[in-house]
Amino acid sequence: MQTGYIETESGTAPTPILRAEGLRKTYRRNAITTEVLRGVDLTVPAGEFLSIVGASGSGKSTLMHLLGSLDSVDEGTIWLENRRIDGLPSRERDKLRNGTFGFIFQFYHLLPEFTALENVMSPELVASTIWQWPFRRGAAKRRAEELLERVGLSHRKHHRPCEMSGGEMQRTAIARAIMTRPRVLFADEPTGNLDEAAGSEIMSLLKDLNRTDGLTVLMVTHNMEMAASTDRVIRLSAGRVDHGRQTPHGGHLPRPLDPSTLEMAIRGVGHDRFPG
Numbered sequence: 489m490q491t492g493y494i495e496t497e498s499g500t501a502p503t504p505i506l507r508a509e510g511l512r513k514t515y516r517r518n519a520i521t522t523e524v525l526r527g528v529d530l531t532v533p534a535g536e537f538l539s540i541v542g543a544s545g546s547g548k549s550t551l552m553h554l555l556g557s558l559d560s561v562d563e564g565t566i567w568l569e570n571r572r573i574d575g576l577p578s579r580e581r582d583k584l585r586n587g588t589f590g591f592i593f594q595f596y597h598l599l600p601e602f603t604a605l606e607n608v609m610s611p612e613l614v615a616s617t618i619w620q621w622p623f624r625r626g627a628a629k630r631r632a633e634e635l636l637e638r639v640g641l642s643h644r645k646h647h648r649p650c651e652m653s654g655g656e657m658q659r660t661a662i663a664r665a666i667m668t669r670p671r672v673l674f675a676d677e678p679t680g681n682l683d684e685a686a687g688s689e690i691m692s693l694l695k696d697l698n699r700t701d702g703l704t705v706l707m708v709t710h711n712m713e714m715a716a717s718t719d720r721v722i723r724l725s726a727g728r729v730d731h732g733r734q735t736p737h738g739g740h741l742p743r744p745l746d747p748s749t750l751e752m753a754i755r756g757v758g759h760d761r762f763p764g
């Protein structure tokens with residue numbers, strides 16, 4: 489077998505950036521056990537913009553946390569290209585989280601006492617020792633300024649999160665997430681708390697990072713139009729990827745997907761948001 493390729497049913501394919509097999513995760517709290525993931529298989533080609541949909545509580549965040557090494561699997565395997573990354577020692581996991589992977593969340597998770605600029609610089613600060621930081625600080629600041637400019641926030645550099653709108657906070661969070669040049673960005677309901685205009689700005693930014701920089705993006709969303717505008721949509725249901733409703737890009741379905749195709753995939757799961 490050639491390096492950089494994996495065997496598939498129909499021959500060989502480039503090694504996907506992420507591959508998960510048989511992921512299982514159960515939460516136990518006191519006497520209550522919640523079996524969240526019951527054998528999730530997923531392959532993500534490098535450069536894909538993948539949407540993950542499913543009912544509240546279906547395990548979307550749990551899946552992102554496992555794939556992004558924020559939490560550990562009970563069973564199953566995860567590969568980052570040819571490297572197995574489930575069950576790594578915590579030092580190695582920290583490296584992945586601070587380097588290879590970037591994260592953005594519905595509620596931004598910015599540091600409230602830090603300005604936008606300081607928030608964007610913070611991953612470099614975390615990655616540096618106290619001795620390295622004085623030497624790295626200048627370059628980190630310049631890069632953070634460039635990134636803030638890229639997300640259209642040069643004029644908000646010195647603002648704290650409480651002085652910014654939701655959209656501005658999320659744009660700051662995106663700049664922070666790409667500070668260390670990750671290869672995969674996990675976005676958990678990144679527009680879930682934003683109005684339509686701010687939400688579509690965030691989507692444009694994510695698409696630009698995907699297309700221009702080749703960043704692989706995994707996004708959880710309840711917004712079917714946004715999901716439909718990405719390369720592929722998968723649905724989590726009963727603890728597994730519902731392959732029956734998977735809608736691969738580049739195969740037989742045109743891109744972007746017709747929102748009505750997706751409506752079926754989402755309807756009946758997000759009852760609160762998509763009644764009927």
Ligand SMILES: Nc1ncnc2c1ncn2[C@@H]1O[C@H](COP(=O)(O)OP(=O)(O)O)[C@@H](O)[C@H]1O
Pocket residue numbers: 515516517522524542543544545546547548549550551
């Ligand atoms: N740390 C935890 N401890 C116990 N139960 C949890 C924990 N995290 C998530 N759960 C439960 O697991 C299920 C899936 O949660 P989650 O992955 O957040 O779903 P989603 O993101 O699809 O809404 C939910 O029932 C949730 O209550």
Ligand SMILES: [Mg+2]
Pocket residue numbers: 548549550676
């Ligand atoms: Mg969630």
